[in-house]
Amino acid sequence: MIQDHWPPNSPDLNSLEYCIWDEFVKVINWNEVTSKTTLIQELKKAMKKIRKDVVFESCNSWTNRLYRMAQHDEDYLR
Template sequence: MVWLGACSKGLTPLIILDKGTVYHQRYINQVLLVALKYDNNVFANEWTLQQDGAKPHTHVATQEWCQNNFSSFIDKDHWPPNSPDINLLDYSIWDEFGQQINWTKVQSKKTLINELKRAVKRIRESAVLGSCQGWTNRLYRLSNNNGNYLK
């Protein structure tokens, strides 16, 4: 499992969670602490954390931790549980990431991890910025579509 954050200023560090199940405490310790550091270094607390509906994200302890540590985040009750149309990573960045991977080099877990690390550095800045610029438009279109999926 991998975690990556995207915003108009670029990408967070890639986090590879390659051993065991990701429960809420592991998510807090290995992912959210990195996101918080990125938040403080890049935005000085002027951004909003958006998560999807994965169990580690919606767990009560995770929600409480986010409330106590981020200047702003969208809690589980205010974000659609399955919202690929308005998640920067789901509708754009993961595709770009996948295109940057040299799949012929992937022969094992170790080579996959090496290739993931290499590929994330090759994600085009224009792809990230374009995804962010399209986000507001997608929100508007989604609201005009009564929250239903976009076609």
């Protein structure tokens, strides 16, 4: 089964896990969150505040990690 060979929740492969979520949480104004509705509003605002350089660096880092993983264990990606 292919799922046995792919770590979907691995922080080494998931750029959201180690970078984007951290940035996302930092830009949310938690003082404004008092209900589900205000949480949704703050989440939408936060998406617009995430810096592009953080997103690009995250993607670059992910690509480098994937390359290094492939170099050390080629069978792992099959």
